[in-house]
Amino acid sequence: MSENREQLDLLAIMAHPDDAELLCGGTLIKSAGRGKRVGILDLTAGEMGSSGSVQIRAREAATAAREMGLAVRVCAELPDACLENDHRSRLVVSTHLRALRPGVVITHWKAGRHRDHRVASELVRDACFLSGLRKLDAPGEAFRPRKLLYATAFREDAEPPDFVVDITDQMERKLDAIARFTSQFEGVTQAGEVFPAGERPLLEQIRAKMAHYGSLIRVRYGEPFRVDEALEVDDVSELAGSTF
Numbered sequence: 001m002s003e004n005r006e007q008l009d010l011l012a013i014m015a016h017p018d019d020a021e022l023l024c025g026g027t028l029i030k031s032a033g034r035g036k037r038v039g040i041l042d043l044t045a046g047e048m049g050s051s052g053s054v055q056i057r058a059r060e061a062a063t064a065a066r067e068m069g070l071a072v073r074v075c076a077e078l079p080d081a082c083l084e085n086d087h088r089s090r091l092v093v094s095t096h097l098r099a100l101r102p103g104v105v106i107t108h109w110k111a112g113r114h115r116d117h118r119v120a121s122e123l124v125r126d127a128c129f130l131s132g133l134r135k136l137d138a139p140g141e142a143f144r145p146r147k148l149l150y151a152t153a154f155r156e157d158a159e160p161p162d163f164v165v166d167i168t169d170q171m172e173r174k175l176d177a178i179a180r181f182t183s184q185f186e187g188v189t190q191a192g193e194v195f196p197a198g199e200r201p202l203l204e205q206i207r208a209k210m211a212h213y214g215s216l217i218r219v220r221y222g223e224p225f226r227v228d229e230a231l232e233v234d235d236v237s238e239l240a241g242s243t244f
Contacts, residue, residue, distance in 0.1 A: 008071065009036035011102035012151075013093070013124045015083060015116040016046040017061040017075075018181045022192055022206070023151035024106050025068060025174040026167025027223050032069035033170070039072040040065065041096050043120055044080035052183030064180040067173060072100065083116045085123040091138045093127035098140030104147045109158045109226065113193055121150065150226045154193035154209060161224030162231060164213050168220040171210060175203050217241050 010031050012020040020028065020040045032038040042061065045054045052060075058075070065073040076092050083089070097105075107124040108117040125148060130136055132144025152158035167174060178185060189196040189205065197205050207221075214222035218241055233239065 006037065006071075007101040007103070008039050009102070010038045010104050010106070011041060011097075011100055011145075012039070012106045013041045013043065013120070014108060015043050015114065015120040016049070016080065016192075017042045017057045018046070018064070018178070018184055019108070019117070019192060020106075021064055021068070021174065021177045021181070022194065023108070023153045024223055024225075025177050026170040026210070026221070027106070027151075027165045027225075028070065029068050029170040029173050029177070030165065030167060032071070037071040038068075039070055039074070039100060039102070041093075041100070042073070042075045043078045043083060043093070043123075044116070045075050045077060046080055048081040049184065056183050057181070060181045060183060064177040067177045067180060074100075081116060083119040083123065085119055085126060089123055090127045090130055091136070093123060094131035094136060094138040095140060097127060097131040097145065098138065098143045101143050102145050104149065105145045106149045106151050106225070109150045109152045109155045111155065111157050117193070124148070148228070152224045152226050153213065154195070158226055159224070161213070161216070162226045164217045164222040164224050166214065166217060166219045166221070167210065167223050168214065171207070171221040174210075175206065178206065179203065 012024055014020045028038050046057045047054045108121040110121045112118045128145050128148055132142050134142045185202050188202050210221040213224045214220050
């Protein structure tokens with residue numbers, strides 16, 4: 001990936017390599033395809049994963065990033081399975097935020113099956129605020145993202161979403177990016193927040209869930225998100241979607 005640290009339009013900050021692909025890969029691909037500068041910050045290298053290795057997962061992550069058209073993908077090298085929302089970790093994430101300067105950040109929902117997902121959500125939120133403090137003892141010029149989004153795919157406790165992104169045209173590339181992580185997903189029926197549906201292969205289960213979210217906005221495939229604040233609507237006469 002490019003080492004150009006020009007400001008990003010959109011940055012997904014997730015606990016492990018492959019989390020972004022699973023939770024918001026279609027949205028990242030869609031923005032990148034529209035000429036936006038899009039990136040991923042993996043908080044850990046996934047070194048505690050039962051399959052693969054740090055080296056294998058790094059190669060898979062780089063391949064997936066190229067598939068998605070990302071401008072940059074970096075790893076914060078925080079400890080896998082031991083993420084903490086402590087001062088050191090907040091400084092690490094703030095340093096990356098100041099370097100990448102994303103307008104919008106996407107992270108995990110506030111609850112999660114993996115403790116790292118829950119901690120990452122809180123850590124990212126705090127770091128996004130603190131990175132804007134001029135006196136924070138972190139390298140770089142003070143910077144604060146404009147918007148924080150929570151990706152809620154596969155989380156039943158987060159429904160209904162505040163909005164859904166239509167990823168119908170990006171669905172196959174999303175699945176292709178996920179499939180790059182062969183060490184994690186080949187031959188499995190469950191991964192991360194994706195719970196099994198009998199013996200249905202993982203990619204089929206992902207497709208089914210994305211179809212469910214898409215149905216909420218009357219399209220084939222979608223990715224769901226939540227925010228903490230009300231969303232502005234400029235003109236209600238132009239609202240998309242059908243009530244009846």
